[in-house]
Amino acid sequence: MQARQPAxxxxxxxxxxxxxxxxxxxxxxxxxxVVGGAVVAPSFTRRAVRWLPAGRLPxxxxxxxxxxxxxxxxxxxxxxVVERRLVYLVxxxxxxxxxxxxxxxxxxxxxxxxxxxxxxxxxxxxxxxTQGNVVSGPPPSPLQSVPTRIEDGQVLVQV
Amino acid sequence: MAALLxxxxxxxxxxxxxxxxxxxxxxRGTGWPFTTGSIVTxxxxxxxxxxxxxxxxxxxxxxxxxxxVRFIMSxxxxxxxxxxxxxxxxxxxxxxxxxxxxxxxxxxxxxxxxEVTWLSGLAMLLVILGFSLSGYLLPWDQKAYWATTxxxxxxxxxxxxxxxIASVLRGGPDLGALTLGRWYSAHVFLLPATLVTLIVxxxxxxxMHGISGPIEPKTGRGEAFFPGHxxxxxxxxxxxxxxxxxxxxxxxxxxxxxxxxADADYIPRPEWYFLSLFQLLKYFPGPLEPVxxxxxxGVVIGFLVLLPFVDRHDGxxxxxxxxxxxxxxxxxxxxxxAGLTGLxxxxxxxxxxxxxxxxxxxxxxxxxxxxxxxxxxxxSGGPAAPLASTRITKDxxxxxxxxxxxxxxxxxxxxxxxxxxxxxxxRFKAQAVVAYLRRERAGRAVPEIDASGRLAAxxxxxxxxxxxxxxxxxxxxxxxxxxxxxxRDPASIRAVIEDAPAVYGETAMPPFKSRLKPEQIDAxxxxxxxRQ
Numbered sequence: 001m002q003a004r005q006p007a008x009x010x011x012x013x014x015x016x017x018x019x020x021x022x023x024x025x026x027x028x029x030x031x032x033x034v035v036g037g038a039v040v041a042p043s044f045t046r047r048a049v050r051w052l053p054a055g056r057l058p059x060x061x062x063x064x065x066x067x068x069x070x071x072x073x074x075x076x077x078x079x080x081v082v083e084r085r086l087v088y089l090v091x092x093x094x095x096x097x098x099x100x101x102x103x104x105x106x107x108x109x110x111x112x113x114x115x116x117x118x119x120x121x122x123x124x125x126x127x128x129x130t131q132g133n134v135v136s137g138p139p140p141s142p143l144q145s146v147p148t149r150i151e152d153g154q155v156l157v158q159v
Numbered sequence: 160m161a162a163l164l165x166x167x168x169x170x171x172x173x174x175x176x177x178x179x180x181x182x183x184x185x186x187r188g189t190g191w192p193f194t195t196g197s198i199v200t201x202x203x204x205x206x207x208x209x210x211x212x213x214x215x216x217x218x219x220x221x222x223x224x225x226x227x228v229r230f231i232m233s234x235x236x237x238x239x240x241x242x243x244x245x246x247x248x249x250x251x252x253x254x255x256x257x258x259x260x261x262x263x264x265x266x267x268x269x270x271x272x273x274e275v276t277w278l279s280g281l282a283m284l285l286v287i288l289g290f291s292l293s294g295y296l297l298p299w300d301q302k303a304y305w306a307t308t309x310x311x312x313x314x315x316x317x318x319x320x321x322x323x324i325a326s327v328l329r330g331g332p333d334l335g336a337l338t339l340g341r342w343y344s345a346h347v348f349l350l351p352a353t354l355v356t357l358i359v360x361x362x363x364x365x366x367m368h369g370i371s372g373p374i375e376p377k378t379g380r381g382e383a384f385f386p387g388h389x390x391x392x393x394x395x396x397x398x399x400x401x402x403x404x405x406x407x408x409x410x411x412x413x414x415x416x417x418x419x420x421a422d423a424d425y426i427p428r429p430e431w432y433f434l435s436l437f438q439l440l441k442y443f444p445g446p447l448e449p450v451x452x453x454x455x456x457g458v459v460i461g462f463l464v465l466l467p468f469v470d471r472h473d474g475x476x477x478x479x480x481x482x483x484x485x486x487x488x489x490x491x492x493x494x495x496x497a498g499l500t501g502l503x504x505x506x507x508x509x510x511x512x513x514x515x516x517x518x519x520x521x522x523x524x525x526x527x528x529x530x531x532x533x534x535x536x537x538x539s540g541g542p543a544a545p546l547a548s549t550r551i552t553k554d555x556x557x558x559x560x561x562x563x564x565x566x567x568x569x570x571x572x573x574x575x576x577x578x579x580x581x582x583x584x585x586r587f588k589a590q591a592v593v594a595y596l597r598r599e600r601a602g603r604a605v606p607e608i609d610a611s612g613r614l615a616a617x618x619x620x621x622x623x624x625x626x627x628x629x630x631x632x633x634x635x636x637x638x639x640x641x642x643x644x645x646x647r648d649p650a651s652i653r654a655v656i657e658d659a660p661a662v663y664g665e666t667a668m669p670p671f672k673s674r675l676k677p678e679q680i681d682a683x684x685x686x687x688x689x690r691q
Contacts, residue, residue, distance in 0.1 A: 016386035016387065016389075016390040017386050019390055019393060019394075020386055020390055020393045023393045023394070023397045024393065024396075026397070027397070027400050030400070030404065031205065031208050031209070031244075033237075034212075034237050034240050034241055034244060035208050035211070035241060037236060037237040038212050038216075038231075038235055038236065038237040038238050038240075038241040039212055039215055041235065041237065042235065042236075073543050073549075074544070075234075075544065077216065077227075077230060078216065078218055078223055078226045078229070078230035078231075079223060079226075080544055080549065082543075
């Protein structure tokens with residue numbers, strides 16, 4: 001019986017195994033890139049920052065919070081939602097602040113009381129001053145401040 | 160690492176499983192023809208993986224299905240490629256399955272004792288066609304809606320049980336949300352489960368009986384499945400996958416305009432693999448319809464099912480008696496399917512994919528004009544999303560009412576006694592805007608058009624549209640003007656516009672010479688003459 005030559009056969013076998021591995025890994029990686037990419041990508045998209053007109057500066061009174069309802073339509077995947085947000089615009093001199101109306105205690109909607117000149121939460125009696133600082137009650141922190149900008153007397157609020 | 164694998168093997172015995180899977184001995188001479196099955200397996204795998212990705216975004220409801228596909232195609236990163244692979248993969252899979260079946264037929268591999276293997280394969284071919292059929296309803300575009308209407312009508316032609324079958328397929332009296340829900344469920348649960356079961360059975364049977372090998376058995380030692388034959392499988396898989404990837408990357412998956420159940424004029428055309436059946440229908444009208452829908456397909460499937468039981472002779476060569484006659488029958492079936500498909504392609508109605516006609520152009524001008532009433536609300540940060548990204552796929556009636564009276568919540572809500580406010584937009588204009596939105600949603604770029612074309616568009620949308628149709632939009636009282644330029648020269652087009660009664664004698668078309676400005680008539684004439 002003639003002795004076999006192991007070297008070329010082993011080489012060929014090694015080459016074929018490498019070819020098989022390379023192609024299968026290649027196909028798998030391509031599919032993983034396309035499918036994985038499409039699955040993962042939206043998880044890391046940020047919500048677009050938008051500035052919405054909320055009112056005109058000259059129409060605001062110094063130190064008096066004016067409640068403004070903002071409606072903003074934003075895409076939600078294949079769907080679309082219209083969000084409603086109530087903010088207080090508080091003018092002080094040439095500047096203006098916007099305060100989110102949501103109570104920092106448990107998320108109730110606060111209300112401005114024109115008699116006491118304070119912002120009050122109806123749920124657990126939290127009270128804030130016109131700059132959103134806590135006066136009394138359970139709220140752990142001041143009302144959240146929303147970035148604002150003024151362009152030609154128009155107050156823009158970031159949402 | 161080696162110690163860990165040793166431990167795993169001692170607890171699971173996976174190595175003997177891998178050895179059993181890889182080191183099967185194949186008959187000597189098992190070559191390239193025996194790689195067709197692994198190509199089918201690869202493509203089924205691709206469809207599963209891409210399909211799972213798509214289900215994360217697709218919504219099986221008429222109001223969102225189309226928008227969700229649009230979202231996948233245009234907004235989701237890599238989404239166009241994901242859908243491209245799934246869309247083209249379906250066609251590749253049908254071809255690969257048929258090629259695999261032809262290979263098994265030509266080499267006589269279906270013969271005893273492999274009859275059940277053959278039958279499970281045939282069942283898989285039908286399941287794959289079921290996948291295609293249920294899959295193309297899902298995007299809920301015009302093609303999906305109307306081709307499925309035809310499919311259901313075909314099922315209805317079944318003798319005696321037809322109405323019941325059609326009702327079950329529709330899930331109700333009409334093609335709609337109930338239909339979409341059940342076809343979606345079939346596409347992602349029922350059919351995949353069936354296919355997986357059949358694939359497992361098919362491969363188990365193949366291993367049980369062994370590969371049939373070359374037609375004339377060769378003597379000598381067999382060949383190892385791994386790595387020799389697996390390498391051949393792998394090369395073929397690489398070629399097929401590279402082709403699929405290239406096609407998906409170069410040709411975006413088709414998306415028609417959103418389904419419009421009210422548009423009975425849409426001429427449906429199925430995917431190419433059903434085109435032969437569809438074409439066959441044309442030759443058997445009326446009461447003969449079951450011949451095309453039941454008898455002929457039934458005979459073909461019956462022939463394939465009975466084949467391994469009728470062809471019991473030992474010889475496997477396709478050109479030697481007695482196998483010759485089966486081969487001849489297969490050639491006849493092949494020529495029939497190919498010929499009908501060819502005739503179907505030749506017969507297909509013209510598509511308006513890139514052709515905007517005039518109405519959508521007019522709508523585009525109205526909607527994007529600086530004074531457009533739409534822009535009051537549909538603006539970035541406004542109470543409604545900008546037109547380019549608004550997602551409401553409401554029905555046409557809702558859209559038309561909304562454009563006339565934007566604060567109305569639904570058409571027909573206001574009672575007859577309450578005076579409606581003055582319409583924000585005339586019905587003609589609203590129709591033009593709807594036509595524009597439909598084209599725009601289908602991802603068709605606005606064509607370049609000059610001032611004369613724009614004037615022609617607005618004039619058409621205010622006047623001619625009531626009776627004349629261009630590229631699928633407009634009335635049907637008068638002749639379709641889509642190709643009028645090839646029938647008439649500019650002078651005669653102008654003559655008809657200016658004074659139709661003078662040209663035709665008695666006609667419903669009034670003279671427009673005094674109603675339109677000369678430049679409007681010039682623009683219309685120039686545009687219509689260019690429609691060859």
